[in-house]
Amino acid sequence: MxxxxxxxxxxxxxxxxxxxxxxxxxxxxxxxxxxxxxxxxxxxxxxxxxxxxxxxxxxxxxxxxxxxxxxxxxxxxYPEPPLRPVDPYNRAVMRNWIRHVDGLIGNLIVFNWAHSMAKVAQQWSDAELAEKLARVPSRERREAWLRTARRPYTDDERAEARGRLVSGLLDRMEETLGQTPWLAGDRYSLADIGAVPFVKRLDEEIAPDEMASTRRPKVAAWWASIQARPAFHVARIEPFNAQAGQG
Ligand SMILES: N[C@@H](CCC(=O)N[C@@H](CS)C(=O)NCC(=O)O)C(=O)O
Incomplete structure (x- = not known):
């Protein structure tokens, strides 16, 4: 297994x-x-x-x-059901979507780590923090842990991160979904799966107002279809506060 x-x-x-x-x-x-x-x-x-x-x-x-x-x-x-477009161009588009969303992760960290990770990290002594930071492999994540433990992101930084998520993800999705029903063509694919966890956080905490159907009708319809899929529930894409204490 x-x-x-x-x-x-x-x-x-x-x-x-x-x-x-x-x-x-x-x-x-x-x-x-x-x-x-x-x-x-x-x-x-x-x-x-x-x-x-x-x-x-x-x-x-x-x-x-x-x-x-x-x-x-x-x-x-495990090819069934297929989650990658057959057409090579759409398959490349799918990969670009995943890569693009990956590039937005730093903005999500600003919000996601302010929950249980901050609560725990802020309790660490300076010596504990130094020992933990020494084991973090990447410079970016070392900085993220340091910020979470000692210098929480400011309101301005949160607003900037929110803006980058809204324009970099929701605006771009609205444009794409105006042309094709899913992010990489006619069928639900790994491109859509790549965006789901980010959109979930935008919808529940970071920018719920930006998800309104009056503001972004294509994204709102896409999000409704995603949440109606049985897999969404099986995979437990639940609100952060329902999964508290999980890091
Ligand atoms: N590009 C990686 C990102 C993985 C990633 O950032 N994972 C986060 C949780 S979503 C993590 O392990 N964070 C802990 C840390 O950075 O210390 C992937 O898609 O697998």
């Missing part, structure tokens, strides 16, 4: 759970508690040197990281 190291509230983990749910695939669930820095343990870093979740362990014991890559592997290995 497949084994998934993940977090209930982690956006990248949510993508993989959605993909698994669409395909009706069962998996063994291993929750990684980000507030305990379990993803920076030597054993975890050996499997994913980037020190982030999700991480998938295949049935033969090999491991894979990067949510977009994991989803592509799942679709290639």
């Amino acid at each position: 497949l084994t998934l190291y993940h977090g209930w509230r982690s956006s990248a983990s949510r993508r993989v759970r959605l993909c698994l749910a669409e395909k009706g695939l069962a998996f063994e669930s291993r929750i990684i508690d980000l507030t305990k820095m379990e993803h920076h343990s030597p054993a975890f870093l050996k499997l994913n040197p980037n020190g982030v979740i999700p991480l998938l362990i295949l049935e033969d014991g090999r491991s894979l990281y990067e949510s977009g890559t994991i989803c592509e592997w799942l679709d290639e290995t």
